[in-house]
Amino acid sequence: MISTYSLRLPKVVFGGENPTEQLSNALRAEGVTKAVVFTDPSLRQLGIVDPTLSAISAAGASVEIVDDIPAEPSYTQVQSVVDKVKGMGADVIVAVGGGSVMDSAKLASVAATDAYTVHDLLSNPGQATKRLKCVAVPTTAGTGAEATPNAIVAVPEDEVKIGIVNDAMIPDYVVLDVRTVKNLPRKIAAAxxxxxxxxxIECFTSTKANPFSDTFALEAFDLIVNNIERACDDADALDAKRAMQVAAFYAGIAITASGTTAVHALSYPLGGKYHVPHGVSNAILLSPVMHFNEPAIRERLALAYDRAIAGEAVTVGEKSAALIELMDSIVEHLDIPKSLAELGVTDVPIDWLAEAGLKQQRLLVNNMREVTLEDAKAIYEQII
Ligand SMILES: NC(=O)c1ccc[n+]([C@@H]2O[C@H](COP(=O)([O-])OP(=O)(O)OC[C@H]3O[C@@H](n4cnc5c(N)ncnc54)[C@H](O)[C@@H]3O)[C@@H](O)[C@H]2O)c1
Ligand SMILES: [Zn+2]
Structure with a gap:
């Protein structure tokens, strides 16, 4: 727990029924004349972008679409979309997509300038200044990127992913419209x-946990463990899907107010080197890291157990063990691979991974138990 903390949030979040339509009024009030919509080809083809396009038109603004944003983009791929935005004369960027699209849009909202490049932001994120307003319409539930000041990019030459963090990248408006996640394929919804x-759970057990982040982290965790399986398994479970969408947003607020820990830190090299999707690499590492951290976070895991499960476990130790078991069983139920071998990755260079993981000190300083090089190796050994 830290004693100094703050809560930073998007300006307005539209939820409930027809939230996309509410966006029109906001855009009109902002005096928006031209919007650039960021998305990807499959989302466009699925028609998921259409309500947002209608909302922009209804606000009387013109629209240009950039739909060639790849999943988990590198900083050079983001730079090439940023370059497209320069000179378009847009006054707002609207991201309709998952974390990849939202992070690209957030970077474009600060980097659509000749003053610095996305590459410059890797080493000096502090110089980012908001140039264009940013609207986030998440279509996964999800990264929470719609709430955070973070944008994650791959750095292929170093085979890693790096988080660029600056409050200027917190989106101005967020639209949580359940229609965007209604038909999310099970595999993507699960990861x-x-x-x-x-x-x-990482934010709740972080060294930076505080009353603000706890409120959002616990509510998110409670909603997720009680809805994720139904949201993934039952195409008609709109209530569970809506709960997941809200929970992912709350978890994003928790990231902003606190911070993730060793699961995310050790996950980045797997994304950078093997292009394992972000949710999958976290799922693979969750159990070994939770078991490693358990002695240091037992009380907090027990509190999360009381909130989310309220089962028959009595002692703090029983509760924390039951909570880790529950998270394991959810990952298992959702058929997410449990090892790199299951993903076809063999001959894993444990030493390289451990060294790359330890470089993620931005997140490792949040971990309640210190992770040494030997600890990181032992954790990676469990997932090969
Ligand atoms: N900025 C942050 O705070 C933050 C936090 C966590 C992760 N991330 C980053 O976000 C990225 C991952 O984002 P993601 O997990 O949302 O996945 P994603 O954006 O990479 O999307 C994964 C796939 O899902 C598809 N998809 C998305 N929504 C869909 C829908 N409704 N229906 C059908 N298909 C759909 C996309 O087309 C894509 O092929 C990574 O780069 C990760 O590092 C960012
Ligand atoms: Zn994440």
Whole structure:
């Protein structure tokens, strides 16, 4: 627990029924004349972008679409979309997509300038200044990128992923419209939902946990463990899908107010080197890291147990063990691979991974138990 903390949030969040339509009024009030919509080709083809396009038109603004944003983009790929935005004369960027699209849009909202590049922000994120307003319409539930000041990019030459963090990248408006996640394929819903579950439990057990972050982290975690399986398994479970969407957003607020820990830190090299999807690499690492951390976070795991499960466990130790077991069983139920071998990754260079993982000190300083090089190796050994 830290004693100094703050809560930073998007300006307005639209939820409930027809939230996309509410966006029109906001855009009109902002005097928006031209919007650039960031998305990807499959989302566009699925028609998921259409309500947002209608909302922009209804606000009387013109629209240009950039739909060639790849999943988990590198900083050079983001730079090439940023370059497209320069000179378009847009006054707002609207991201309709998962974390990859939202992070690209957030970077474009600060980097659509000749003053610095996305590469410059890797080493000096402090110089980022908001140039264009940013609207986030998440279509996964999810990264919580709609709430955070973070944008994650791959750095292929170093085979890692790096988080660029600056409050200027917190989106101005967020639209939580259940229609965007209604038909999320099970595999994507599972991996992105586990990512959000990790955000919740990591932020709640972080050295930076505080009353503000706890409120959002615990509510997110409770909603997720009680809805994720139904949201993934039952196509008609709109209530569970809506709960996941709200929970992912709350977990994003928790990240902003606190911070993720060793699951995310050790996950980045797997994304950078093997392009394992972010939610999958977190899911694989969750159990070994939770078992490693358990002696240092037992009381907090027991509190999360009381909130989310309220089962028959009595002692703090029983509760924390039951909570880790529950998270394991959810990952298992959702058919997410449990090892790199299951993903076809063999001959894993444990030493390289451990060294790369330890470089993620931005997150490792949040871990309640110190992770040494030997600890990181032992954790990676468990997932090969
Ligand atoms: N900024 C942050 O705070 C933050 C937090 C966590 C992760 N991330 C980053 O976000 C990225 C991952 O984002 P993600 O997990 O949301 O996945 P994603 O954005 O990479 O999307 C994964 C796939 O899902 C598809 N998809 C998305 N929504 C869909 C829908 N409704 N229906 C059908 N298909 C859909 C996309 O087309 C894509 O192929 C990573 O780069 C990760 O590092 C950022
Ligand atoms: Zn994450």
């Amino acid at each position: 992105t939902g586990i990512d959000a579950m990790c955000h919740g």
